[in-house]
Amino acid sequence: MGHVEPHVSVWRGVLPSALLAASAVLSACGGRVAAVPAAPLALSPREQLTRDLDSLLAAPAFANAHWGVLVVHPQSGDTLYARNADKLFVPASNQKLITGAVALAQLGPEFRIRSALVASGPVRNGVLSGDVVLIGRGDPSWSDAVQGDALLPLRELADSVRARGIRQITGRVVVATGHFAGPKVGFGWDYDDLEFAYGAPVDAVLLNEGIARIVVQGAAKAGDMPDVRVLPVSQAASVAVQLQPTRASVDSSAPFDVAWDDDLRAYVVRGSVTVGQSIAARVAMRDPARATAQALAQALASAGVTVDGGSQVDASRARLSGDTLAVLMSPPLADLLRYFEKPSQNQIGEQLLRVLGLEKTGVGHADSGLVVVRRQLAQWQVDSTRAVVRDGSGLSRHNFVSPRAITRVLDAMQRQPTFGIFRDALPTAGVDGTLASRMRNTTAQGNVSAKTGYVDRVRSLSGYVKTLNGETLLFSALANNWTTPVRDIERVQDFLAVRLASLRYVRPGDGARPAPAR
Secondary structure: OOOOOOOOOOHOOOOOOOOOOHHHHHHHOOOOOOOOOOOOOOOOHHHHHHHHHHHHHHHHHHOOEEEEEEEEOOOOOOOEEEEEOOOOOOHHHHHHHHHHHHHHHHHOOOOOEEEEEEOOOEOOOOOOOOOOEEOOOOOOOHHHHHOOOOHHHHHHHHHHHOOOOOOOEEEOOOEEEOOOOOOOOOOOOOOOOEEEEEHHHOOOOOHHHHHHEEEEEEEOOOOOOOOOEEOOOOOOOEEEEEOOOOOOOOOOOOOOOEEEEEOOOEEEEOOOOOOOOOOEEEEEEHHHHHHHHHOOOOOHHHHEEEEEOEEEEEOOOOOOOEEEEEEEEOOOOHHHHHHHHHHOOOOHHHHHHHHHOOOOOEEEOOOHHHHHHHHHHHHHOOOOOOOEEOOOOOOOOOOEEOEEEEEEHHHHHHHOOOHHHHHHHHOOOOOOHHHHHOOOOOOOOOOOOEEEEEOEEEEEEEEEOOOOOOOEEEEEEEEEHOOOHHHHHHHHHHHHHHHHHHOOOOOOOOOOOOOOOO
């Protein structure tokens, strides 16, 4: 996600002359514009808001941009500003607003995801005659981000096996992924995204959000080979090392690089590092369930339990009768949402989509989850002409959502007893998540709770803001298909949020004329 930094040149001479107020706010947000004449003082605050937004969105820099903006007061139904509010836009990670809202509405804040470790055979005299099978249902919390150490849950499972007096497993460590069916990535995800951490696949058992870290440590002296490790588990990704010996200094013409090689079926690490230098790259695990099986086997070995048959993944197994050796429960959904929305974590979104399908239809398939999402949207009066939903994270460019659809979801959640949980899971302007560095030192800081979204030529910001007199407004600002720098788009969205936080809201008929909708 982007952040606001000082950027002068693109704004000089770009903004219309009616924007003195916008200039001041944008300067506070990190951008600067040339001084412009003040607008007529006779305008009401909402008329001034309309004038300023119209002028911003009509700037020459945005001549090719597709903007959709909607600002509403949910209690009165008053529309403060609307532009293309019913047009469809690629929402990017604003899709996560929908996934999180539906998950909370359908599953409840206390919902937890259960994983079970089961013995496939009898246990006698410390020997399990058969396999030990880990049956997953989509828990996304076995990660460094949630647990502090992605391997901690697997160590707990191994300790439980040892505590049962088991010293030997004659069979295999099996990870059963049968509760999830279908593709392991979102519909329409670009092939080029799949090697990056944000494009990692998901499964019924998921280790570290499907992400591996390749760490290269330069040797202590020049001429020796660097050390390469793959974390959190050494077999999590196939790695082919093509590094040069550690150097006292590095030639800039030989940069460090990690990329997937289809021919080798491995990540290739190339380049140079200097003496004592440490470099890390985050990449997608190609098979997170297999990585989990290998990690569990290692955890068992560390706990003093020998496994005779190695490890494997079995996609056909979902239910197994046998002695349950251990059960792990995820954190409650209320907690998981914070790890989902604030950092905009794609894999949690894809897991939740499949969990919705599994829990509500009995089929852990993305398509089943989408059925649940569409039904809930219909109950919130968002029909299929206003929201085309194809994944749980927003990485797909086949999602299309209107600003009005987003504000209806925001409105529906505000009317739920779980609203505080939903709002608090969103990034907070100038404080945390993907908005930590935006809108600092403005009236929006600590006030605006909103979801960002970004893929190439798509930038989104939608959420909640309190006005100066304590009224909550809903807003959605979606931008597609521009050629200006992305920070220009962010500044417009930030300007909107700051202006709303600085507004004293007055209902129509109480001294202010409503802004016309368009």
